Amino acid sequence: MTPRKARRALCLAAALCVAAGVSPVQAQGYPAKPIRFVVGFSPGSSIDTVARIVADHLKTKLGQPVTVDNRTGANGMLAASELARAPADGYTVLVSNSSTITVNPLLYGKKMAYDVERDLAPVSLVVSVPFILTVNPDKDTTAKVMNVPDFVKAAKAGSLAYGSAGVGNLTQLSMELLAQQSGMKITHVPYKGSAPAQLALLGKEVDAAFDNPAAMQQIKAGKLRAIAVSSAQRWRDLPEVPSIAEQGFPGYDISFWVGAFVPANTPPAVVKVLSDAMKAATEDPATRALLAQQGNILALGPKDFATRIKSETAQYAEIIKRSNIELKE
DSSP: OOHHHHHHHHHHHHHHHHHTTOOHHHHTTSOOSOEEEEESSOTTSHHHHHHHHHHHHHHHHHSSOEEEEEOOOGGGHHHHHHHHHSOSSSSEEEEEEHIIIIIHHHHHGGGSSOOHHHHEEEEEEEEEEEOEEEEOTTSTTTTTOOSHHHHHHHHHHSOOEEEESSTTOHHHHHHHHHHHHHOOOOEEEEOSSHHHHHHHHHTTSSSEEEEOGGGHHHHHTTSSEEEEESSSSOOTTOTTSOBTGGGTOTTOOOEEEEEEEEETTOOHHHHHHHHHHHHHHHHSHHHHHHHHTTSEEEEEOHHHHHHHHHHHHHHHHHHHHHHTOOOOO
């Protein structure tokens, strides 16, 4: 075949692919080599666990090895920066939490090495998890606080303090939103992570905290009292605990999530293959059972996921602005 005829054949093949609704990338058989999941958090974290569960399913679904590479640091920003530099071919996938994508850009701005809209493309949201508003039942200031109205009343009557996992963390934004909606005043005490904040609450250093489901052990033991969950719906592990929205604050809804991203300009056909495979993971009974242990399964495709990111970013920007939250150098 002459070079001219070869070019014609390639053009014809591409045209047939387009006509059939199949991109040339799909026709080339993606994936044709191992896929790497980059995770910005340590092994054993909820983000890492979700990544490994999904990776194990995709290995079978797509017929290629899927490895997990933990690149920890800077609240997930190191991993996100690495994805932004990766080839847009679908072989490097970021598995991240919501704060890396929605909150970091609001706090760090131009100091970040990646731009969410410019450098990252949403693939799939996998699980969503609420925070649990907890108080210490053995602390005098909160001994009689049984629900959100009690908590707001106590905060307005005295000087209460709450612990968070750090300045700008979603655990801080959750409390600041409640303060804004209720008109209460409460002092913020930031810690270096959720575990230290929980220890501070147990040690009576603070009066309350928005904790993650890791607090369930302390709640069941009676050492912490759960008075609300931050999501619009109740948390399945605490069916008797109402949401904040149910307790007089309609529209209140904050959760953290785990989702997947690829570099911007990754071919849509590749994004679809990954998104479809991740959706299948949430529908597979065995994989679904494992994911359900990490949170509420919420399989959103690229378009819906992008819409949620945009909405949450706007919500958090307003909370940060109204509360005058700034990172100190």
